[in-house]
Amino acid sequence: MRQIIGIWVGRGVGASLILIVCLFLSLPLIALLLRVTPELLATYIPNETVQKALWLSITTSIISMAIVILIGTPAAYFHSRSYYPGKSFVDTLIDLPLVLPPAVAGLALLLLFGRTGLLGKYLNVIGIDIAFTTFAVILAQIFVSSPFYIRQAKALFEQLDPSYEETAKTLGSSSLRTFLFIILPLCATGLTSGAIMTFARALGEFGATIMFAGNLPGITQTMPLAIYAAMQGDFDVAITISVLLVAISLAIMLTVKLLTEKWRYNV
Amino acid sequence: MLKIMNKNTCLLILILLAASLIIAGCTGIQGEEKPVETGAQGELIVYTAASLTGVSKDLGSEFESRYPGTKITFNLAGTQTIKNQIQMGAYADVFMSASTRYTNELMGGGYLVNDTVKKFTSNYIVIIVPSGNPGDIQSYTDLTRPGLKIAMGTEEVPVGINTRIVLDKLSASPDTPDGWKDAVFQNVVTYETTEPGVVTKVSLGEVDAGFVYESSFSAAKTGSLELIPIPGEYNALQIYTLGILTDSTNKKTGETFIEFILSDEGQKILKDYGFTSISTT
Amino acid sequence: MFKFAARKELRDFTLDLSLEVADGEIMVLMGGNGAGKTTVLRLTAGLLTPDAGVIETKKRILYHHQSKINCPVQNRNIGYVFQNAAVFPHMSVYDNVAFGLRARRVDSLELADRTDEWMDRLAISNLATVRAGHLSGGQKQRVALARAMATKPDLLMLDEPFTALDQKNQIAVREWISLCVREQKIPCLLVTHNPTDAEAVGDSVCVIDRGCVIEDNSMRGYFDNAT
Known part of the structure; x- marks a missing residue:
């Protein structure tokens, strides 16, 4: 009897803890959504600030994601397949932006690429200015979001059974061919979800961007920056952009979930 | 995301959350110090x-x-x-x-x-430039030179509101060329959400000029900024x-x-x- | 013909042995866990580099320490079937069998011919469009075998090809292997730890332990064939 009570108490505690977690995570979003009416969205989605920020955020995040994939995939592959001095240091470096406050990242980028920065002062001489441009937005996004993809890619390549690529090689396949036709397809699901997480992080990037790229509508004012600026003026604009971001984030998380559950190969 | 976070990370986050709650609780108690009537x-x-x-x-x-x-x-x-x-x-x-x-x-x-x-x-609005004046700005009319970078407050922050008033007054002056104000806005590379944000971008030398309060110029480290005053009749107090x-x-x-x-x-x-x-x- | 005489310093012991397999002959490499059986296959395939010695097939020298010859894995032309068969799960059976031919840029007519031929021989033609990840263990072994044979290798190597199979499939796979080796007249090196398999499929048996040959009746097989 006592045992049965114990089990039920245990279940009760477990259920209430889960409930607390769920409420804590969902109530703020519900509060946000309760402030929204279809009329509000209809009025403010066509708003110039909202449109510019939405367009800028999505294009820069896609470009950032593409650059991270193009450079990060082969880099992660070489990293996972080789042993070199300082490898664990590189591992830490790759993960660093995950724990680094974005404001620090923005300041650091400014001190590197800014007009008087370490590298920026030489770029300035040859007529290249990076700070306060859309390119600066992309650099900030890449800096903070790359670990989400590269970590995932590294783990996937390390976990992949080496017999597939070894077999491919014995069949006469070049390293490039093996990479493109064997390794990439076998890791495709995981790489895709990593890429989507990178996109999501880039989309939400705020701190590094406002430090390094400034806040200029249409050029560097992404959605999170527009929310922050609008908080000081038109509150309804802030709400509209926030709701758009929530919708995009939810769509992203659902896609990742579906991909990882349904798209798995029977290896 | 979940895959990325291992058990230890989760545990760490929990501990940090718990710690911050405790700290928050403690500061709450500190607030109620013994009242003395004097x-x-x-x-x-x-x-x-x-x-x-x-x-x-x-x-x-x-x-x-x-x-x-x-x-x-x-x-x-x-x-x-x-x-x-x-x-x-x-x-x-x-x-x-x-x-x-x-x-x-x-x-x-x-x-x-x-x-x-x-x-x-x-407080008065002034124009500040980085030390050495890399943009070679002698007067407010120089702000329209193509390629200059200018920082100012957003139209919601007080400094931004007053900057716009000053710009309106200046552009109404007979000494100011036509289209001056629009040309200034063409050179703006960032609208900062706080006044110190403008000061920082100027003192780092990342922009050539910024509109701030005179007090910020006085508070800045000596030699880090140069000041270009705006005539009193065009200024906004x-x-x-x-x-x-x-x-x-x-x-x-x-x-x-x-x-x-x-x-x-x-x-x-x-x-x-x-x-x-x-x-x- | 296949000759192996190489030395490799391993963590627990030094592998140092000589083997010779004639065309059309299956040599079974036996030994307990960690005896160095798979290492011999990996050294031959070029996935590991020996410290000294010579490895050669009829057509080419794969490794020659003194002349500093070390043929890259891709050019060794060896059929190597891994213990788990390692069929590419994301490809169809057809694309698996054709993979080595595409990698070697065999022209499309010949590619289709040889792929069809080997799918036919190993009775997997009916599975041509099936994604290889969905196959059973026995089917995977046959796909892996067909994939290796389609490239016309100078040597066939099989690592524990029977472990994942039931009785019926074991007998079938044994027969497929014998068929491939006899018809194509290539040497075959087969690793197993099971004496029954060894006896059933091998023309000769070589037992190794801690990287050294402890029992070898391969020379008899070799001379039988030669005379």
Whole structure:
């Protein structure tokens, strides 16, 4: 009897803890959504600030994601397949932006690429200015979001059974061919979800961007920056952009979930 | 995401959360110190306009040394931000505003004890350039030169509002070429959400010029900035106001604080930081 | 013909042995866990580099320490079937069998012919369009075998090809292997730890332990064939 009570108490505690977690995570979003009416969205989605920020955020995040994939995939592959001095240091470096406050990242980028920065002062001489441009937005996004993809890619390549690529090689396949036709397809699901997480992080990037790229509508004012600026003026604009971001984030998380559950190969 | 976080990370986050709750609890208890009936006592939470960042430290420490047992905690942000926070229910004892517009808004909403609201200082808009003046800006008319980079406040922050007033006045001047204002806006590379944000971007040399308050120039490290004044007739005087919040539980100390700010000592500190005294009516 | 005489310093012991397998002959490499059986296959395939010695097939020298010859894995032309068969799960059976031919840029007509031929021989033609990840263990072994044989290798190597199979499939796979080796007249090196398999499929048996040959009746097989 006592045992049965114990089990039920245990279940009760477990259920209430889960409930607390769920409420804590969902109530703020519900509060946000309760402030929204279809009329509000209809009025403010066509708003110039909202449109510019939405367009800028999505294009820069896609470009950032593409650059991270193009450079990060082969880099992660070489990293996972080789042993070199300082490898664990590189591992830490790759993960660093995950724990680094974005404001620090923005300041650091400014001190590197800014007009008087370490590298920026030489770029300035040859007529290249990076700070306060859309390119600066992309650099900030890449800096903070790359670990989400590269970590995932590294783990996937390390976990992949080496017999597939070894077999491919014995069949006469070049390293490039093996990479493109064997390794990439076998890791495709995981790489895709990593890429989507990178996109999501880039989309939400705020701190590094406002430090390094400034806040200029249409050029560097992404959605999170527009929310922050609008908080000081038109509150309804802030709400509209926030709701758009929530919708995009939810769509992203659902896609990742579906991909990882349904798209798995029977290896 | 979940895959990335291992057990240890989750555990760490839990511990940090727990720790922050405990710390938050402790500070709550500290707030209720034993009340002593003589004059000013205890902690005063002052929501302060970001352009007062420099001077607030000196005002706070001077007040604390004059009235032992008091402690001033400043919450510094753009005036519109601290106004929003108060409207959203943040607790504050004193509101120090760079904008009469936002002060009036709070008074209208019943957030301030209206007869405590006073003007306490003022500030002029100036143009600052990095030391060495890399953009070679001699006068406001040089700001339109193509390729220059300019920083200013957003149209919502007080400094941004006043910058736009100044720009309007200047462009109406007979000495100013046609299309001057539009050309200036063409050169703006960032609209900062706080006044110190503009100062930082200029002092780092990342932009060639910025519109800020004179007090920020005075507060900056000597030699890090150069000043280009804007003639008085075209300038916009930024009036600073302060007042006690209706919900304040320490109004007595708040009144003492306001008296101190308006006293000669308080005004002298403000003056040292480049603020302009005004007749307190 | 296949000759192996190489030395490799391993963590627990030094592998140092000589083997010789004639065309059309299956040599079974036996030994306990960690005896170095798979290492011999990996050294031959070029996935590991020996410290000294010579490895060669009829057509080419794969490794020659003194002449500093070390043929890259891709050019060794060896059929190597891994213990788990390692069929590419994301490809169809057809694409698996054709993979080595595509990698070697065999022209499309011949590619289709040889792929069809080997799918036919190993009775997997009916599975041509099935994604290889969905196959059973026995089917995977046959796909892996067909994939290796389609490239016309100079040597066939099989690592524990029977472990994942049931009785019926074991017998079938044994027959497929014998068929491939006899018809194509290539040497075959087969690793197993099971004496029954060894006896059933091998023309000769070589037992190794800690990297050294402890029992070898391969020479008899070799001479039988030669005379």
